[in-house]
Amino acid sequence: MSKRDLLSASDLGREELENILELTEQMRGKRNTKVLDGRTIGLLFFNRSLRTRVSFEVATVQLGGHCINIFADKEIYDMEPEDQVVMDGKAEEHVKDAAHTLSRYVDALGIRQLRRTESWEMDRHELLLHSYAEHANIPIINLESTLEHPCQAVADMVTMKRNLLNLKGRKFTLAWSDNPKPKNMGPCHSVLTLAATLGMDVTIAHPLGFELDEEIMTTVNARSEDSGGSLRVVNDLAEGARGTDVLYSRSWGAVKYWNDPEREAMVKRSLKSWLIDKETMDLTNNALFMHPLPLRRNVAASDEVVDSPRSVIYDQAENRVHAQKAILAHLMG
Amino acid sequence: MSKRDLLSASDLGREELENILELTEQMRGKRNTKVLDGRTIGLLFFNRSLRTRVSFEVATVQLGGHCINIFADKEIYDMEPEDQVVMDGKAEEHVKDAAHTLSRYVDALGIRQLRRTESWEMDRHELLLHSYAEHANIPIINLESTLEHPCQAVADMVTMKRNLLNLKGRKFTLAWSDNPKPKNMGPCHSVLTLAATLGMDVTIAHPLGFELDEEIMTTVNARSEDSGGSLRVVNDLAEGARGTDVLYSRSWGAVKYWNDPEREAMVKRSLKSWLIDKETMDLTNNALFMHPLPLRRNVAASDEVVDSPRSVIYDQAENRVHAQKAILAHLMG
Amino acid sequence: MSKRDLLSASDLGREELENILELTEQMRGKRNTKVLDGRTIGLLFFNRSLRTRVSFEVATVQLGGHCINIFADKEIYDMEPEDQVVMDGKAEEHVKDAAHTLSRYVDALGIRQLRRTESWEMDRHELLLHSYAEHANIPIINLESTLEHPCQAVADMVTMKRNLLNLKGRKFTLAWSDNPKPKNMGPCHSVLTLAATLGMDVTIAHPLGFELDEEIMTTVNARSEDSGGSLRVVNDLAEGARGTDVLYSRSWGAVKYWNDPEREAMVKRSLKSWLIDKETMDLTNNALFMHPLPLRRNVAASDEVVDSPRSVIYDQAENRVHAQKAILAHLMG
Numbered sequence: 001m002s003k004r005d006l007l008s009a010s011d012l013g014r015e016e017l018e019n020i021l022e023l024t025e026q027m028r029g030k031r032n033t034k035v036l037d038g039r040t041i042g043l044l045f046f047n048r049s050l051r052t053r054v055s056f057e058v059a060t061v062q063l064g065g066h067c068i069n070i071f072a073d074k075e076i077y078d079m080e081p082e083d084q085v086v087m088d089g090k091a092e093e094h095v096k097d098a099a100h101t102l103s104r105y106v107d108a109l110g111i112r113q114l115r116r117t118e119s120w121e122m123d124r125h126e127l128l129l130h131s132y133a134e135h136a137n138i139p140i141i142n143l144e145s146t147l148e149h150p151c152q153a154v155a156d157m158v159t160m161k162r163n164l165l166n167l168k169g170r171k172f173t174l175a176w177s178d179n180p181k182p183k184n185m186g187p188c189h190s191v192l193t194l195a196a197t198l199g200m201d202v203t204i205a206h207p208l209g210f211e212l213d214e215e216i217m218t219t220v221n222a223r224s225e226d227s228g229g230s231l232r233v234v235n236d237l238a239e240g241a242r243g244t245d246v247l248y249s250r251s252w253g254a255v256k257y258w259n260d261p262e263r264e265a266m267v268k269r270s271l272k273s274w275l276i277d278k279e280t281m282d283l284t285n286n287a288l289f290m291h292p293l294p295l296r297r298n299v300a301a302s303d304e305v306v307d308s309p310r311s312v313i314y315d316q317a318e319n320r321v322h323a324q325k326a327i328l329a330h331l332m333g
Numbered sequence: 334m335s336k337r338d339l340l341s342a343s344d345l346g347r348e349e350l351e352n353i354l355e356l357t358e359q360m361r362g363k364r365n366t367k368v369l370d371g372r373t374i375g376l377l378f379f380n381r382s383l384r385t386r387v388s389f390e391v392a393t394v395q396l397g398g399h400c401i402n403i404f405a406d407k408e409i410y411d412m413e414p415e416d417q418v419v420m421d422g423k424a425e426e427h428v429k430d431a432a433h434t435l436s437r438y439v440d441a442l443g444i445r446q447l448r449r450t451e452s453w454e455m456d457r458h459e460l461l462l463h464s465y466a467e468h469a470n471i472p473i474i475n476l477e478s479t480l481e482h483p484c485q486a487v488a489d490m491v492t493m494k495r496n497l498l499n500l501k502g503r504k505f506t507l508a509w510s511d512n513p514k515p516k517n518m519g520p521c522h523s524v525l526t527l528a529a530t531l532g533m534d535v536t537i538a539h540p541l542g543f544e545l546d547e548e549i550m551t552t553v554n555a556r557s558e559d560s561g562g563s564l565r566v567v568n569d570l571a572e573g574a575r576g577t578d579v580l581y582s583r584s585w586g587a588v589k590y591w592n593d594p595e596r597e598a599m600v601k602r603s604l605k606s607w608l609i610d611k612e613t614m615d616l617t618n619n620a621l622f623m624h625p626l627p628l629r630r631n632v633a634a635s636d637e638v639v640d641s642p643r644s645v646i647y648d649q650a651e652n653r654v655h656a657q658k659a660i661l662a663h664l665m666g
Numbered sequence: 667m668s669k670r671d672l673l674s675a676s677d678l679g680r681e682e683l684e685n686i687l688e689l690t691e692q693m694r695g696k697r698n699t700k701v702l703d704g705r706t707i708g709l710l711f712f713n714r715s716l717r718t719r720v721s722f723e724v725a726t727v728q729l730g731g732h733c734i735n736i737f738a739d740k741e742i743y744d745m746e747p748e749d750q751v752v753m754d755g756k757a758e759e760h761v762k763d764a765a766h767t768l769s770r771y772v773d774a775l776g777i778r779q780l781r782r783t784e785s786w787e788m789d790r791h792e793l794l795l796h797s798y799a800e801h802a803n804i805p806i807i808n809l810e811s812t813l814e815h816p817c818q819a820v821a822d823m824v825t826m827k828r829n830l831l832n833l834k835g836r837k838f839t840l841a842w843s844d845n846p847k848p849k850n851m852g853p854c855h856s857v858l859t860l861a862a863t864l865g866m867d868v869t870i871a872h873p874l875g876f877e878l879d880e881e882i883m884t885t886v887n888a889r890s891e892d893s894g895g896s897l898r899v900v901n902d903l904a905e906g907a908r909g910t911d912v913l914y915s916r917s918w919g920a921v922k923y924w925n926d927p928e929r930e931a932m933v934k935r936s937l938k939s940w941l942i943d944k945e946t947m948d949l950t951n952n953a954l955f956m957h958p959l960p961l962r963r964n965v966a967a968s969d970e971v972v973d974s975p976r977s978v979i980y981d982q983a984e985n986r987v988h989a990q991k992a993i994l995a996h997l998m999g
């Protein structure tokens with residue numbers, strides 16, 4: 001039986017996703033199960049993490065398993081992801097050997113790497129993540145990468161479903177927001193993929209020049225067509241907000257400024273109006289306000305919006321635990 | 334029901350303290366209880382820690398719970414503690430949002446932050462700790478701060494009680510000691526508060542200029558009056574040591590040199606006689622020697638004193654485990 | 667009853683080693699034992715670690731115990747290992763006090779410190795490790811030091827025994843390999859000691875100038891004579907490989923260049939032929955290829971060799987878990 005990874009939201013088909021959403025509700029609140037009794041999950045972090053790290057450990061513990069957190073940059077060796085290299089550089093170990101070793105020790109491995117070199121083309125290949133997936137004999141779970149954040153997206157769908165019940169035909173708007181530094185696109189790509197999979201009417205609102213990844217947008221579009229949903233892109237926040245059922249805020253960096261964050265910062269000076277405030281929310285269909293966190297208050301959205309009754313940001317965070325219990329049970333059960 | 338925090342030793346009234354001391358003795362040596370079965374404690378460290386970190390994890394495990402250690406500066410985001418700020422600076426997340434998120438994940442949260450900026454006034458407000466306490470829906474436990482170290486102080490009272498039985502009317506002396514770098518006042522303020530609460534005759538011996546925090550001293554004095562104890566300050570080590578039942582050593586930095594540690598270091602060159610040696614101990618009533626550790630041997634006290642039969646420093650350390658089991662059971666039970 | 671440490675492979679006599687090898691096979695695959703029920707192991711890391719850290723935590727969990735990982739340089743205080751020092755320098759705490767404290771908290775303590783100062787003489791004394799062993803009241807386990815890596819060596823013997831059955835009289839060759847930076851000698855010394863203990867015919871192949879530690883070689887030689895094995899040193903890779911049953915690859919730095927790694931790097935430029943490739947393996951008696959990892963592919967050995975069916979590097983890694991379960995049960999049972 002081949003092992004099953006979760007590297008991208010598009011690894012989940014509609015039926016599989018619906019099973020996981022259902023399993024999440026069964027898992028909710030159950031603290032002392034034996035689903036992972038005697039089993040161990042390794043979590044490999046190349047970047048800072050609050051929600052992902054704590055929610056995964058709590059999820060594992062509630063399933064009766066054990067979590068080993070590894071902060072890669074400080075605790076282990078530099079790893080070489082390319083094959084057939086003469087390893088006389090900085091990397092002391094090959095991903096192949098680390099992946100085989102960890103496959104002998106733990107029962108699943110989560111990896112978080114939000115890479116940002118000078119080259120978008122290089123970073124979007126997520127070489128290290130895919131190299132682990134190729135060489136390991138255990139499930140590899142993407143804990144957020146340059147392109148994807150599937151665990152967040154599943155928790156987002158759980159949150160929407162609990163509030164809106166049937167998601168098909170409901171209006172979902174992803175709205176770009178400002179941020180002092182460029183952010184990855186992971187949560188955006190993943191939630192778009194799953195919203196399209198479940199037939200939502202999806203709008204993406206972003207300033208010109210901040211287009212999302214072309215290849216992933218092709219997938220989102222295909223999923224949307226399959227599910228009878230719709231997909232459109234607008235370059236105006238008000239237009240995106242108008243009449244929507246869900247306003248999902250997240251900043252991301254532009255591909256074209258990938259190697260020039262200073263230039264992106266200059267461009268963003270004229271984009272302050274993308275902040276989501278009460279006026280923006282008033283345009284919506286009494287929409288849920290969503291954000292995967294961390295959130296810069298009064299930069300991405302005003303305190304008034306973030307703290308309003310329609311803001312479900314803490315539910316999104318909490319649903320990470322329940323969704324990940326379902327994901328772990330699904331991949332390892 | 335409102336949640337209960339332990340931010341300061343003065344959060345504990347006399348009766349509550351006595352209950353915790355009794356509970357500590359019941360907890361001692363019990364390794365496999367189910368008090369925290371299925372529950373998780375988060376520990377957020379902004380500073381190095383040996384005893385607090387390990388003893389809290391051991392205490393939690395012995396109660397059947399699970400501990401998640403987070404080394405804040407390296408593992409999570411910079412947090413904004415002030416309200417209504419436009420978050421376009423270094424902080425990526427607001428304490429409010431982190432506190433709400435963690436309240437959904439863990440069942441109690443410990444925080445260690447020994448802050449030292451240029452401003453004593455700012456640092457003594459312990460903004461981050463109090464911001465977490467304000468926004469979280471779970472008990473917040475102070476794992477040592479600029480002003481307080483209540484868990485250490487409870488363990489100290491446990492240690493004294495086991496050695497001296499009845500503490501009322503017994504002489505307790507806190508003696509300042511030298512240290513290459515300025516230390517916080519946390520363990521000092523907290524142990525003074527609890528010693529006064531239980532009616533000990535308290536002496537503080539420190540060089541002129543090394544006065545403790547005025548506001549906390551007011552509390553200590555009030556508690557002392559309530560309990561029928563006494564409180565005096567002397568500026569001479571021998572006078573402080575003479576006839577005491579407990580000589581408690583700890584260095585602390587002076588408020589007036591808070592923004593000028595070099596000047597404090599110069600002043601301290603003439604304070605080498607504050608080292609506690611056998612001659613100092615000979616002045617006491619065969620006193621217990623106490624220190625919360627880490628201890629600089631032959632700077633704070635001589636090897637002979639530290640290693641003497643009356644030194645109970647390792648008992649203090651061990652009692653951290655038992656006292657914290659009682660504190661966790663008390664706050665979360 | 668005095669506590670038992672594992673600081674060096676030579677702490678294990680032949681009978682004790684054989685008992686541990688047998689116990690390892692009994693432990694293999696058992697995931698839910700209660701051997702360490704209610705007990706806690708502290709692991710103190712001064713250096714990066716993948717296998718040792720994860721395999722120890724997994725071993726502890728499978729024995730029903732709890733592991734506390736401490737990354738010493740970032741999480742705790744600098745420690746003074748020398749006695750009777752006036753501690754007015756960088757060290758905030760004495761090893762004696764940390765060792766006594768940890769002895770009250772945890773039931774065994776592992777320490778990893780691969781020290782590299784300017785002085786080989788100083789580093790080879792492993793002062794910190796031995797100071798912990800002297801002052802602690804609990805078993806101290808060497809998780810790799812300048813001179814030794816006994817846990818790796820036990821796992822290596824397990825791996826060889828499973829493949830070769832009876833080790834007495836089998837040919838074991840340790841072959842030096844190149845590496846951009848000097849490595850410690852720990853795994854080499856420890857595996858040589860245990861191979862000699864079990865009566866293997868041991869060959870060490872290294873370039874002139876890369877002699878191993880004289881004192882340890884005296885022990886290895888004595889063990890070899892006791893067990894009826896043999897020991898020889900050759901300065902040629904082919905000669906070392908010819909007819910051997912096990913080719914064990916590992917790089918190490920030269921004592922004579924200990925304070926001059928640049929000079930060692932220059933010398934190593936002419937030693938590229940020490941790479942183990944298929945031609946080298948063809949000289950052997952269809953030998954097992956072994957390496958304790960991390961391994962620099964195409965520097966220490968070619969991909970072809972590392973990935974060949976006779977390479978047992980992942981079994982060595984896996985056997986760390988099982989061997990350490992046996993070691994923990996042996997020291998603490």
